Amino acid sequence: MYKETVYSAFNLLMHYPPPSGAGQHPQPQPPLHNKASQSPHGVPQLSPLYEHFSSPHPTPAPADISQKQGVHRPLQTPDLSGFYSLTSGSMGQLPHTVSWPSPPLYPLSPSCGYRQHFPAPTAAPGAPYPRFTHPSLMLGSSVPGHPAAIPHPAIVPPSGKQELQPYDRSLKTQAESKAEKEAKKPTIKKPLNAFMLYMKEMRAKVIAECTLKESAAINQILGRRWHALSREEQAKYYELARKERQLHMQLYPGWSARDNYGKKKRRSREKHQESTTGGKRNAFGTYPEKAAAPAPFLPMTVL
DNA sequence: GGACCTTTGAAGTTC
């Protein structure tokens, strides 16, 4: 039963993405090189950050087949040169390539079938784009001029939970105290990237639509929805992510992602071994049968 | 209690 479900879900996705112009995609989209949406330099024109989230939903974005095939995609950073002054060379750039996701390892809920996975981005034309509510952008008290008392969510106790209860300090040696003090330092988390911001916003919706609770399965769906987003829709999240990073840099100038390295114990060697031997546990703790390599996606016109 | 699963992207490390 499980296997059948997996296979049926796999078969559905083997036919995804719907070939452009084949009538399966909710709204055929114009080619990527639609100059109307770009600046004279070929850079998509974007309105200021928050405008996206209070303005009507934008026109369906240009997207072409190369987006779905992992073909080099000349996405570029929106022209925000005057908007961000602290960003480094690579910060905020849209990815240069997009790889197409592998077939799902999870059985998908019938209520979250093929079409529900990839709703038309403009299903409600003219409807306002949902306001982005990522808490990181609701500045906390650490930001000058902001009265809000909510600390920046990037700061969490080392455990990720509440502080430990007081203990008998007399029982601790100096070294232990020092180590403990070090360990008690709040961990500054990485700023969220565009996809993480998207996930955070859309997770509840997917849970409601698909009646799923497994994050691994939800994330698979979100990953595919992410790929189904238009460039403009994705650009909103890339822009938010860049804003996140800029804010993060301002709040924690000396912070480096290296600071959190090693705080999660991962079995990288084992994982590597799994990947080289073809086995990988799924969220159910089982090793799914290795599916045949997905056929390269070709537009219907070619097929 | 903590690693794992899953996803993408950013940034760090290694060669």
Place this chain on the structure above:
DNA sequence: GAACTTCAAAGGTCC
């Protein structure tokens, strides 16, 4: 500079 690794979120599952 390419390739690889780690960590961000999430919550159920497993050890």
